[in-house]
Amino acid sequence: MALLQISEPGLSTAPHQHRLAVGIDLGTTNSLVATVRNGVAVVLNDAHGHGLLPSVVRYLKNGVTQVGHGAQRQAAEDPYNTIISAKRFMGRGIKDIPDLATMPYQFINAPGMVQIKTVAGVKSPVEISAEILKVLRARAEASLGGELVGAVITVPAYFDDAQRQATKDAARLAGLNVLRLLNEPTAAAIAYGLDNAAEGLYAVYDLGGGTFDISILKLTRGVFEVLATNGDSALGGDDFDRRIYCWILEQAKVHTLDDRDKTLLMARAREAKETLSEHPSAHITVVLSTGEVVNLNLSEETFNEMTASLVNKTLLPCRKALRDAGLTVEEVKGVVMVGGSTRIPRVLAAVGEFFGEGGKCSPLTNLDPDKVVALGAAIQANVLAGNKGGDDWLLLDVVPLSLGLETMGGLTEKIIPRNATLPTARAQEFTTYKDGQTAMSIHVVQGERELVADCRSLARFELRGIPPMVAGAARIRVTFQVDADGLLSASARELGTGVEAHIAVKPSYGLTDDEVARMLQDSYAHAHDDMAARNLAEAQVDGHRLIDATEAALRENGAVLLNDDERARVGKLLAALKLALDGEDLAAVKRATEALNQGTVEFAARRMDSSVKHALTGQRLDALEI
Amino acid sequence: MLDFSRNHFELLGLPVSYALDSARLDQAYRDLQAEVHPDKFAHAFDAEQRLSMQWATRVNEAYQTLRHPFDRANYLLQLQGIHAMDANNTSMPMDFLVRQMAWREQLEAAKAAQDAAALDRLEKTLNTEVREFQALLAEEIDQQRNYPLAADTLRKLRFTDKLLADVGAAYEELG
Numbered sequence: 046m047a048l049l050q051i052s053e054p055g056l057s058t059a060p061h062q063h064r065l066a067v068g069i070d071l072g073t074t075n076s077l078v079a080t081v082r083n084g085v086a087v088v089l090n091d092a093h094g095h096g097l098l099p100s101v102v103r104y105l106k107n108g109v110t111q112v113g114h115g116a117q118r119q120a121a122e123d124p125y126n127t128i129i130s131a132k133r134f135m136g137r138g139i140k141d142i143p144d145l146a147t148m149p150y151q152f153i154n155a156p157g158m159v160q161i162k163t164v165a166g167v168k169s170p171v172e173i174s175a176e177i178l179k180v181l182r183a184r185a186e187a188s189l190g191g192e193l194v195g196a197v198i199t200v201p202a203y204f205d206d207a208q209r210q211a212t213k214d215a216a217r218l219a220g221l222n223v224l225r226l227l228n229e230p231t232a233a234a235i236a237y238g239l240d241n242a243a244e245g246l247y248a249v250y251d252l253g254g255g256t257f258d259i260s261i262l263k264l265t266r267g268v269f270e271v272l273a274t275n276g277d278s279a280l281g282g283d284d285f286d287r288r289i290y291c292w293i294l295e296q297a298k299v300h301t302l303d304d305r306d307k308t309l310l311m312a313r314a315r316e317a318k319e320t321l322s323e324h325p326s327a328h329i330t331v332v333l334s335t336g337e338v339v340n341l342n343l344s345e346e347t348f349n350e351m352t353a354s355l356v357n358k359t360l361l362p363c364r365k366a367l368r369d370a371g372l373t374v375e376e377v378k379g380v381v382m383v384g385g386s387t388r389i390p391r392v393l394a395a396v397g398e399f400f401g402e403g404g405k406c407s408p409l410t411n412l413d414p415d416k417v418v419a420l421g422a423a424i425q426a427n428v429l430a431g432n433k434g435g436d437d438w439l440l441l442d443v444v445p446l447s448l449g450l451e452t453m454g455g456l457t458e459k460i461i462p463r464n465a466t467l468p469t470a471r472a473q474e475f476t477t478y479k480d481g482q483t484a485m486s487i488h489v490v491q492g493e494r495e496l497v498a499d500c501r502s503l504a505r506f507e508l509r510g511i512p513p514m515v516a517g518a519a520r521i522r523v524t525f526q527v528d529a530d531g532l533l534s535a536s537a538r539e540l541g542t543g544v545e546a547h548i549a550v551k552p553s554y555g556l557t558d559d560e561v562a563r564m565l566q567d568s569y570a571h572a573h574d575d576m577a578a579r580n581l582a583e584a585q586v587d588g589h590r591l592i593d594a595t596e597a598a599l600r601e602n603g604a605v606l607l608n609d610d611e612r613a614r615v616g617k618l619l620a621a622l623k624l625a626l627d628g629e630d631l632a633a634v635k636r637a638t639e640a641l642n643q644g645t646v647e648f649a650a651r652r653m654d655s656s657v658k659h660a661l662t663g664q665r666l667d668a669l670e671i
Numbered sequence: 672m673l674d675f676s677r678n679h680f681e682l683l684g685l686p687v688s689y690a691l692d693s694a695r696l697d698q699a700y701r702d703l704q705a706e707v708h709p710d711k712f713a714h715a716f717d718a719e720q721r722l723s724m725q726w727a728t729r730v731n732e733a734y735q736t737l738r739h740p741f742d743r744a745n746y747l748l749q750l751q752g753i754h755a756m757d758a759n760n761t762s763m764p765m766d767f768l769v770r771q772m773a774w775r776e777q778l779e780a781a782k783a784a785q786d787a788a789a790l791d792r793l794e795k796t797l798n799t800e801v802r803e804f805q806a807l808l809a810e811e812i813d814q815q816r817n818y819p820l821a822a823d824t825l826r827k828l829r830f831t832d833k834l835l836a837d838v839g840a841a842y843e844e845l846g
Contacts, residue, residue: 064714194714224713268701368839429713439705466735468709468728528724529709594716642717649718653726656706661684661699 064194066224066430067185068232068422071174071198071212073132073281074254074385076100077416078181079423080189081432086236086420089188097415098184100254102176103127104165112180121312124149124304126163130283131177133255134159134170135215136207143279147287147311149304158211171215178219194590195224197426199418201256202228203276203445205491206503206533213530222586224429226530229253230260231271231442232421233383237412238264239424239438245378246272248366250396250408251418252359253384255281259363261370261377270441273369273464275362280355282318282386288351289314289343293329297339306333321348322388349391356395363399369464374400382408385415431597442467444527451488451497453478460525463493467531472524474540481513485521489535508537510544577631584634588626591638595619595645598652606651618644678750679733689744689812691737700734741832744808744825748818755822756829763826771830778834782841790841797835804828 067089070077075097079088088096095114103116104126111119120127128150134142139154151162160169178198185193198221200212209226216223230249237243243264251258258276262269290310294300302310313331320327321343331339367374380400387393387410396408412420425440443466449459452475461471477485485508492500511519520540527533538545595615603612618641625637680687683699705711707726712719736742748755774793781789804824811821 225710267705365843368842425710429710431714437705439701439708440710441704441708466731468724469731470728526724526728529727590714591716594714594719598716598719645716646718649716649722652719653707653722657703657726660702660706 064430064432065185065189065191066194066196066423066426066432067181067189068197068227068419068424068426069178069181069199069216069221070229070232070419070422071132071177071200071215072100072253072418073130073256073283074100075415076177076181077419078185079416079419080185081423081427086423086427088416088419089185091184098177098180100132100177101127101129102131102173104163104168106164108165110165110176112176121305121309124308125151126165127308128161128163128168128173129308130255131170131173133279133283134161135174136205136209136211137170141279144287147290147307149307157207171211171218174212174215175218178216178221182219182221192586193221194430195222195426197225197227197232197422197429198223199227199229199232199422200531201251201253201276201278202230202258202260202271202274202442203256203278204531205278205446205501206448206531207491207501208278209531213532223530224426226532227422227425228258228260228271228274228442228445228531229256229418230258230274230381230383231262231269231440232419232425233381233412233417234260234262234264234269234421235424235438235440236417236421237381237409238269240412243379246372246376248363248377248380248400249383250359250363250380250387251276251383252386252392253281254386255279255283257281257359257362259359259366261366261372267438268441269438271443271466272372273366274443274445275366275369276445277358277362280358281384282315282389284355285318285352285386285389286311286314288355289317289348292343292347292351293331293339293341296341297337299333299337299339303334306331309333310339317343318348318389321345322390345390352389352391356392359392360395360399380408381412381417382410383414383417387414442529442531444469444531446491446501447493448489448491448503448525448527448533449500450523451490455497457490457492457495457497457500460523461527465527468526468528470524470526472522475521475523476517477511477514477519477521478516480516482516482519483511483513484509485511485537487523487535487537489525489533503533504535506535506537508539508544510542511539512542581629581631581634584631584638585626588622588634588638591641592619592622592626595641598645598648602652602655603648606655607648611648615641615644615648679736679746682730682733683737685737687747687750689740689747689809691743693738696734696737700730703730740805740808741825741828744812744821744828747812748822748825751818753818753822755825763830767827767830771834774834778838778841782844785845787842787845790838790845794835794838797831797838800831801828801835804831 067078067080077088077096077098079086090096098113099117101113101116101120103111103119103123105111116127120129136158138157139152139159142159145152153160153162153167158169160167182193196216198212198216200209213223213226230251233249233251234247244266245264247262247264249260249262256278257280258274260274261272263272293310293314309331313329317327317329326342326344329339329341329343333339377400380396382393393408401407443464444461445463447459447463448461449457452458460473461469486505487508488505489503490497490500491503494500508521521537522540523535523537525533525535536545622637622641625633683696683703685696685699704727707723707730709720709723709727712723736746745755777793781793804827807824808821811817811824
């Protein structure tokens, strides 16, 4: 850090170090990185002064990977190797991707998640997204002058478990420590709410390049509580572009297009859409590879007609979210507009009409819809990294889609309902259906539909070793836990014998640790980096983080909650870890880190108890004052 | 050590009763989450992160249970050792069932006719019924302490709630 830092008076006497943390909006069309600098959230620009990084990755034959504007410029010339909107493929199988025909890529139907064949080999959407994140990480580190402690990465609120896990994997691959996956509308609400000191019920309407979210939030002083969320994780500005693209084909009566022309026409379609946000008509001129010239004029009226069904498609989720929140339109105080696609005049008007039936609720657009998500993520990252500002707030988010499992006949049994506040856990008991059944296959699914076939399959795992009994006698308890990132882990246990099976819901679609290791190897083989050095560096970062956290906890209430012996024991473990960190022995660092982790379990429990007591006493005092 | 033995009311510092000061519940919930939520421990050591998730989960469960009248009543009866929703507890008075069947028919008719106004009317009627059951629960649990009677009322409330949920689903299908 170039700047000297001065700690707040009255706080800890220990040197207060500002921890470098960023918020990253990994978007379908554009991505951004932001941070809090001198108490203000700012988007970090690249050397050319651009804040927005086009989410475009181009793989070249010589092993070089281009990301952003450069890649975007070459898209039409090199359509197979230039991946646009990779976010649409995150955590998705080939059958889940609409409009395959309009895309030039050579898709490979891999189990769980689709992959793309490029000149640099087969790439998964996770690897492609990691390339974007690496560029943003480098930009941030260059701009802030140090290594990042961590990042908050935003995801569409309506992203399911598979898509969230894929995003977290991409961040890991890019060498980022993920402080939290944060829902995009919630991030926007933080940026907006803190900026405007808003109170009451708000809707966040977020129409991005490829995803649509609607979240209903209750803002009270210091609390952002999501009441309900809904959306469509395959609906966005790209679809508006595609409507224009199809219109061009129809008007110009062109039928066969090569892949260069497809990419070119899509780019022109997007430009026309952007023009229509500010002008009543747009001119489209393209010279195709055949030499044919396409020359068309698109009026706003025609554009509105051809996209009316898309706009309407966003209003049904709005209705559903309000219903789930138990609210009527009149109770919503304002609608925050987020995402580049909310610049489309007809979208703005339709949202205004929907929420402003009485004419009193007009859409709020005073923050840049392209930047507000990244800014909110930066503000949250700053707090999560432990840089306490003056004020503190609490963010309560929800599960977007119900989580359940498959029962007899291919039906879904919901275990965690949609809109449950995070973190959440729920257990349910099941039984065997055949005499002597000794194993049970558990199929975890996500979605609202009755039939398993209509829901997203997340994972399958087996519980074996159930003692043979008559059908219906065994009692198997299945427990779902969803953490603050919205990620699910599931476990099953036979209650009679205690036989158990666990799964972090992952392997059926996400990447196994081996796969991530392989990808890391691949990427570092090119960069001539040393895997061992990388591993040691990561372990050292973890070790230092643990020392910081433990010492901070000791300063806070070590003297009260631990006796002399206990304090001495933790002190010894701390000293041992510090010693290990002076050396370069990876195994020793890991061992000492684990020992300190184990040695602080009891301390953690007492600290938590004391916090809970503190909350209750505080609350009782409040009650007395009333 | 981690004390999960407290019941939901104790955890949130509220009296054990069906009648509830919801402003106080909301405040207690927020005060607790402000202390235990994982966002407060994103930079803490592993053991604290794990505990924070468990506590925040527990606080969410307590809050959700107490917040919803049906779940709160059901939980209060459980504290009294009565499992009102057991599968073998299914007997219902005839007049109640007849009324329910009539409402079901109204719902099916409204669905077939795509009649939003009819759904609105039915929803209103059902909401009135729900409020009456809730008032009855308060009386039976807090005043009379007649838990078996409250269990009967709770089962009726469940029927009506289910019907309301189906009305909700019918709205969804109207699009």
